[in-house]
Amino acid sequence: MAPTPxxxxxxxxxxxxxxxxxxxxxDQLPPGTAxxxxxxxxxxxxxxxxxxxxxxxxxxxxxxxxxxxxxxxLSQQPAPMLYPSISxxxxx
Amino acid sequence: MSxxxxxxxxxxxxxxxxAAAAGASAIPGVAWAGGPxxxxxxxxxxxxxxxxxxxxxxxxxxxxxxxxxxxLTPAELVEAYLTRLGxxxxxxxxxxxxxxxxxxxxAKAAGKRRHTGxxxxxxxxxxxxxxxxxxxxxxxxxxxxxxxxxxxxxxxARLKANGAIVLGKTQMGPxxxxxxxxxxGRITTVNAWTPTIPGTDPGGSSTGxxxxxxxxxxxxxxxxxxxxxxxxxxxxxxxTGLKPTMGRVSLAGIIPLSYTRDHPGPLARDAKDAAIMLTxxxxxxxxxxxxxxxxxxxDLIEAATPVYAGRKVRARWSTRxxxxxxxxxxTSATALARQAFLSTVDKIDGVRLVEVPLPDEWDLLTGGAxxxxxxxxxxxxxxxxxxxxxxxxxxxxxxxxxxxxxGANEFVTGQRAKLLLLERxxxxxxxxxxxxxxxxxxxxxxxxxxEIGFPIGFTTADVPIGTILGGEPYxxxxxxxxxxxxxxxxxxxxxxxxxxxxSAAVTALRSSPAAGDRGRLTAEDVTALxx
Numbered sequence: 155m156a157p158t159p160x161x162x163x164x165x166x167x168x169x170x171x172x173x174x175x176x177x178x179x180x181d182q183l184p185p186g187t188a189x190x191x192x193x194x195x196x197x198x199x200x201x202x203x204x205x206x207x208x209x210x211x212x213x214x215x216x217x218x219x220x221x222x223x224x225x226x227x228l229s230q231q232p233a234p235m236l237y238p239s240i241s242x243x244x245x246x
Numbered sequence: 247m248s249x250x251x252x253x254x255x256x257x258x259x260x261x262x263x264x265a266a267a268a269g270a271s272a273i274p275g276v277a278w279a280g281g282p283x284x285x286x287x288x289x290x291x292x293x294x295x296x297x298x299x300x301x302x303x304x305x306x307x308x309x310x311x312x313x314x315x316x317x318l319t320p321a322e323l324v325e326a327y328l329t330r331l332g333x334x335x336x337x338x339x340x341x342x343x344x345x346x347x348x349x350x351x352x353a354k355a356a357g358k359r360r361h362t363g364x365x366x367x368x369x370x371x372x373x374x375x376x377x378x379x380x381x382x383x384x385x386x387x388x389x390x391x392x393x394x395x396x397x398x399x400x401x402x403a404r405l406k407a408n409g410a411i412v413l414g415k416t417q418m419g420p421x422x423x424x425x426x427x428x429x430x431g432r433i434t435t436v437n438a439w440t441p442t443i444p445g446t447d448p449g450g451s452s453t454g455x456x457x458x459x460x461x462x463x464x465x466x467x468x469x470x471x472x473x474x475x476x477x478x479x480x481x482x483x484x485x486t487g488l489k490p491t492m493g494r495v496s497l498a499g500i501i502p503l504s505y506t507r508d509h510p511g512p513l514a515r516d517a518k519d520a521a522i523m524l525t526x527x528x529x530x531x532x533x534x535x536x537x538x539x540x541x542x543x544x545d546l547i548e549a550a551t552p553v554y555a556g557r558k559v560r561a562r563w564s565t566r567x568x569x570x571x572x573x574x575x576x577t578s579a580t581a582l583a584r585q586a587f588l589s590t591v592d593k594i595d596g597v598r599l600v601e602v603p604l605p606d607e608w609d610l611l612t613g614g615a616x617x618x619x620x621x622x623x624x625x626x627x628x629x630x631x632x633x634x635x636x637x638x639x640x641x642x643x644x645x646x647x648x649x650x651x652x653g654a655n656e657f658v659t660g661q662r663a664k665l666l667l668l669e670r671x672x673x674x675x676x677x678x679x680x681x682x683x684x685x686x687x688x689x690x691x692x693x694x695x696x697e698i699g700f701p702i703g704f705t706t707a708d709v710p711i712g713t714i715l716g717g718e719p720y721x722x723x724x725x726x727x728x729x730x731x732x733x734x735x736x737x738x739x740x741x742x743x744x745x746x747x748x749s750a751a752v753t754a755l756r757s758s759p760a761a762g763d764r765g766r767l768t769a770e771d772v773t774a775l776x777x
Contacts, residue, residue: 169651176629176650182636183643189769193388194430194641196769201644204773208618208648215615216656221666234661236506238668239694239719240493243540 165206275498275533277379277397282362282408283525288551289364290314291518294740301326302462303742306519309465310364320353320367320411323465327369327413331463337441337746339426339434340457342374343382344414352411359409364522366409371458371467374415375422376402376510377499381412385501386420388429388638389631399499400534401468401510401527408526413464416454420642421624422470422503423776424767425450429640431772433764438483439709441746444764446709449479451777455513456483460743466514466523470500472507472620473777474687477699480513481712484701484741486729487513488520489687491720492694493540495524496531502627503777504620507691516739517700517730521550524722541720549723552734559734561596562727567715568602568679583703583711584683587732594731602678605670611663612689618648619660620692625649644773668693676718681728684714698725701738710738 160168170180183198184190190197196204223229235241291307301323304312312318328346335341349369356367372378375385377395384390398406406412417426417435425448426435437448438461449456452469456479459467469476471489480487488511495510502508512523528543553562567588574584592599610616625632625646632650636643671693675682684690690697696717703711717725733739767775 172651173647177633178636178647178650179633180636180647189641190637192430193637194766194769195637195639195643196641200769201647204644204770205647205651209651212615212618212648213652213656216619216659217653219610219616219659219663221659221662232662232665232669234658235665235668236661237492237536237694238664239491240536240540241665242668242672242719 159210162206165209166202169202169205169209273396278400278403278496278498278531278533280404280407280529283404283529285363285522285525286545286547288518288547289522302330304465305515306368306466306522307364309368310366310522313367314361314364320356321350323367324349324353324369324411324413327463327465330461334441334461334746335463338436338438338457338461338463340371340416340454340461340463341414342384342386342417342454345381345412349411349413356409356411362409364408365405365526367411368409368465369411369413370405371414371416371455371464372402372412373452373455373467373469374418375470375501376415376468377501378402378412378415381415383415383501385422386418386426386429387642388640389421389628389635390501391429395499397499400496400531402499404529405468405523405526410526414458416452416458416467418454419451419475419777420640420772421501422451422472422475422508423642423645424772425775426453427641427767429642431641431767431769433766436764437709439743440707441743447482449482451475452479452487452513456480456485456487459483459485459513459515462742466512466519468523468527469511469513470503471509471511471687471691471777472503473617473691475777476509476511476513477687477697477712477714480699481701481714482710484710484712484738484743485513485699486516486520486701486733486739487511487699488524488722488725489691489697489699490524490528490722491696493536494543494696494720494722495527496529496534496537498531498533502624504623505627506623507620507694509691509694516733517550517698517726518547520698521546521726544723546723546726550726550730552730555595559594559731561594561731563680563724564596564598565681565724565728566598566600566679567591567728568675568682569599570602570683570685571604573683573685579703579705580711584713587702587713590736591728591732594735597728597731600679602675602682605667605674607670608689611667612692616660616663617688617692618652619657619663621645621649622652622657623649641767641769641772642776644769645776664692671695672718681715681717681721681724684716687714690716695719696722696725698722698729700729700733701741702736703738704741
């Protein structure tokens with residue numbers, strides 16, 4: 155059974171916790187939705203809304219992607235390739 | 247470890263140790279030290295009659311012919327550009343930094359030096375994310391506003407070794423994300439074709455380079471492309487921009503955006519000029535392993551030289567141009583220009599149009615989510631800044647935070663998907679054709695495949711329309727050959743924008759340096775538009 159999708163509040167906690175675990179404090183940004191007049195940096199509420207959308211539309215889509223193969227745990231999936239065009243030279 | 251690799255490793259280690267011992271921040275890498283490239287006679291083109299009178303009208307190949315034949319000195323060429331800069335730069339705002347005195351001195355020295363090749367004494371515009379020794383390199387970001395590199399990026403060093411002169415550093419989207427703005431989002435650079443309408447997209451993020459070349463304030467220039475940043479401004483401003491295969495040009499000494507997708511390359515006036523620039527920029531670099539072990543750089547100058555059968559242009563190599571579904575559908579100005587382009591190339595002997603399918607799962611694997619796999623590549627090297635100076639990213643910060651949120655599982659899945667996508671592109675597209683039209687730059691940016699953007703028409707408002715061809719790995723020569731043949735039978739690439747009206751220049755001069763009234767991108771805009 156698929157888990158219940160997280161609420162906005164739950165995502166906010168996750169996002170803040172993830173960033174904090176990396177040493178990034180979102181409170182460096184201005185409070186609310188107004189951007190910093192000096193630098194144009196967005197308010198932290200605006201950023202949180204954008205990051206929630208990112209999690210829902212990018213992270214979950216990529217995570218859900220099933221590479222070709224009947225049984226992902228047993229199949230030989232394509233190798234991860236940082237530089238696919240360069241790899242054509244040593245794969246000839 | 248091979249002898250060469252070991253030598254490079256030791257050199258870098260020594261450089262870092264020396265910097266640390268001096269108390270400076272350790273800057274990895276060492277300056278590239280090599281000689282000029284080899285160019286054939288095809289790099290020199292006798293100018294068109296109308297270009298003799300105005301050095302800023304000359305293509306790079308024409309300027310090379312003039313200088314080689316003693317009809318123009320580097321000093322005269324540089325001075326002609328500086329005169330235009332003085333008149334129109336307040337309107338265009340294409341440059342971050344103009345190196346007038348350095349360029350004059352370099353031109354004077356070039357005039358006394360033995361001729362080095364087609365770039366000898368030719369002034370170029372360099373995007374401001376390329377390191378330039380002793381010259382501020384900002385990437386239009388608060389984070390680098392005071393950064394003065396100790397040496398040139400390898401690509402810059404190669405251009406200079408071939409005799410080129412750095413005329414200035416160009417405006418760009420902050421950290422190479424969008425069209426050129428200040429770090430807080432205020433629009434700076436305009437499209438050279440609509441200088442009084444700042445809202446017209448000039449293309450980004452290599453905006454200033456495009457505007458300077460289109461506006462005849464530099465002969466040619468450099469850009470970087472992560473998500474269309476060479477082909478988009480080239481298409482927007484009637485230029486020929488070449489994004490080479492990943493690894494063709496060293497990324498050493500270029501401020502990174504996304505390390506698997508940043509491609510340095512030229513923005514030029516035609517295929518021949520792009521070939522000259524790339525010939526100088528390309529090649530192995532001990533400081534960038536991505537450049538090593540690759541096929542040799544082919545004769546790009548020859549590839550970009552049209553071939554004639556009698557008086558009729560023919561393809562240098564028999565070439566099948568793949569046409570993706572929907573490429574020229576509709577009645578928009580772009581669709582009509584694409585239809586005319588296909589009709590024109592189809593008439594060139596040796597060219598054949600073939601329909602090719604979109605590979606399986608194309609929309610998914612090249613769409614928004616999988617495009618975002620690139621984002622951790624920008625957050626990871628910037629972690630010290632993200633921890634201490636989020637506001638220093640200005641309007642661009644959100645993309646860096648997104649990157650920090652993407653998990654390692656998703657990143658690995660994305661890398662697996664790249665290989666899957668490449669194999670489908672090679673099999674399902676390039677199994678049927680040699681080059682392929684593109685409806686957008688991102689798919690081949692994901693894969694590191696070469697693309698060339700070039701002009702194919704204009705809107706009724708005289709705004710340029712361009713298109714993009716994509717090629718197989720290391721097939722820049724094939725792309726250049728097709729565009730050279732097309733440009734031999736069309737004249738779009740010869741058209742230049744009119745000078746800005748005098749009133750626009752006066753208005754610009756009286757406005758504030760930031761020119762805030764040109765509009766402003768918000769952080770939300772940048773998130774939606776970023777490369």
